[in-house]
Amino acid sequence: MLAVNSLCVDVSSQRLLDDISFTLKPGECLCIVGESGSGKTTLLKTLLGLMPFSQGQISYQFAEEDCQLNPGHQYLGLPGVSWVMQNPLAALNPLQPVGRAVAESLYHKSLSKQKEAERVAAAFRKVELSPELARRLPSQLSIGQAQRVCIARALVCLPEVIIFDEPLSALDAVVQKQIAWVIDGIKTAHRLSYLFVTHDLGFADAYADKILLLRDGCVEAYQPVEEFFSAPTSDYGAELIEAARILGSLDAPAAMAPVLLEASA
Amino acid sequence: MTDIETLPSVYEGSDGAELTALRRFLIRTGIGIMVFLGLYAMALLLTPYDPNTADFLSRLQSPGAAHWLGTDHLGRDVATRIIYGAGWSVGLALVISVCGAVIGVLIGLCAGAGPQWFDRLSMRTTDSFFAFPELIAAIAISGILGPSTGNMVLALVMVSWMRYARLTRSLTLVLNQKDFIVQARLNRLPFWLILWRHFLPNLRLGLLVLWTNMWSRTILSISGLSFLGFGVQPPQAEWGAMLVDGKAYMLTAPYLMIFPGLAVLITVLALNLIGDQLRDHIQKPVD
């Protein structure tokens, strides 16, 4: 379980994140939604220790460890938490074979060469990639394959939580669908928890258990997904849902469909 | 003449065709250099003369069948001396530019990827070193320490590392923002391994261009310093030192000056052209 308790981040006396709290239980998928500049990326960076936070706590209890982080604590990456980035081509070293990129996540496990290769091959299979692709450079893969490699890199160290930073937005529609399917498949297969940053309310509706809506560094809404869509607690949330419906990226709920039909008649 | 600003940025991941073109160019250049080195070795073996033994019976002979490029005031064969001189000029320049590159790249990497205080300190130091015009600093160092080949090497290394440091740092700062570097940090790889695996390979092409450029510059500097008397000392056959010897016989035997100068010119021109081609190959994908 990952719990964040009234987290604040200040950079040169400017508050970027204000009083953020949420919990992520095993097997859960929490979607973080918000416009650009709302603090989504800052939140992820803070969780991973790339940015210091000034108030609050981050605590996590996993099978192996149990720990609480307080402000001023220096850390880099949480054990049991992996990260999949937005653009797979930027996330892979253009001059490193992708298999070695995946193996690098195992660096601190100090496995034998053979064991390491087995783990990498297993990770490749989990994301439905042929292990033979491990010798290629990122430029020799399609973008969908590259994103699968990134997911394999997150999976290879057997995490309990994976943080996805808009993993679909750099991809085109068909590939998006395939990757979404892979992401959903491994979640159920390995009982993972997801922290999922996205713009796409349709995706959130389909896969999320809870939704955290950020705006200007504050929590605008923190609700289970059904409640978020049927009874949004904030006006901003309702506005977002409406906008997504008009654009067609979100299906109108069944209860509302007749109303819409009547209106058009 | 190449300035840091005009050098290519980091080689972005590009498709295979450009990489192959680059590889083909590198292979062709490599073969050309090997052929040249073979010819050079043959010339060293086949020349019947010794570069430093005086032969007073055949002083100041004009170019002819026995001495293709003539003989100097001590009767030494100019062609042989030019061939041996290549070892000094080109070989020493190679050593110097490699030493400068190693020092500069190390400092640049640590400045770009390391702690902020080191960056500040090393960049102020680099600026201070940069302030001295290259030749003036080299003359001062090798002149004050005593003119000799060793001191010249030291002097030229001291005035050449800054360019590598600046280029490496600016390329490193760009790379530092890349996601794959962040990922390597999150994997908690040791600092040196991140430098070795992730930074260096992505810097190598930009550095290669600078290095060919610095190599040819250093050839010019070595012969210039030797010409002024602060570099390789006579009777060693160095191109710049040969020019000084020939200067006194400008009217009677102008070939003594013309040929060593031509040797410098052709070598530097060849290296510059290789560097330019290389840069064009690297820059294309960036355009």
Next chain:
Amino acid sequence: MKKIANGVTGLICQRLAGLLAVMFGVSFLTFLLYYFAPGDKALAIGQARYSGEGDVQPEIIAMIREEFGLDKPFLSQFFHWLSPLLQGDLGRSLVSQEEVWLIVIPNLQETLTLSITALLLGLGLAFVLSVVSAQKPGSLMDRVAIGVASVGAAVPSYWLGLMLILLFAATLQWLPSYGSGSFSHLILPATTLALWVMTTQTRLFRSFLLEAQAAPHLEALRLRQVTETEIFWCHVLRHALIPAITMIGIELAALLEGAVIVEVIFSRNGIGSLFVSSVMSRDYPVIMCLVLLSAFSYVLINTLVELLQDAINPVKRVTRVVV
């Protein structure tokens, strides 16, 4: 995280602070060179001062050591050396016992005459060549210009000077080969140096021109039927000049370097030949003065050029961000 530097004053202050730091570093490095020079400096000073009187007595050497602080630890020696320097006292030449300033200034005038003539001549040539070649990229003229610039960059300047002497002074006997004074003495050295300036500048200026020619807003001008000549002279050239100013500034500082070799070849008086002869005779006060002079002028010109750029380019002024 970021704050924009406080307007123009802030920017100037920032640049000046950097300038001071670098100047301090330069002085320190120069002193290091002196500190690590081999040989007993007190003995050298003593011998130079009392040259006519045979061996210098040990008491006098001890006195000199005291006077110059040569027996003190490294850092206090440094400040002992730095403090008169800050007051403008550069000491006396070991060779002639004259004030260093009095030796340097006439030589500086000679070098400036040479460099400025060469700079103007070289820039003029480079300008003509690059404008001609940028008119039609890829044409015969363009290739010839690039070829001249490439070969020129590979020619050692001392060799070029000697070849010019061989041709114009020795063979044709049109011009004097060495010495300084009249205008005819200036022609050959200035040409040598100018060719050096030209080769380094032509390709850079050509690339600036090509870049400026590719700017999309020129298409709009063409649609408004502005003539090509007007586009070139009023728009392309103006944009190409901004980066060119930087290069010219840096070139001015680098000219000192070229002057060393040219002055030696043509036996001209000037900073360069003074420098070489004082290094030969280990005249430390003169060496130090010249090294500092060249480094400071480089740093100063660089800072001025940067400030000028900030002034010309408002975008740079606004977006310069202090992290």
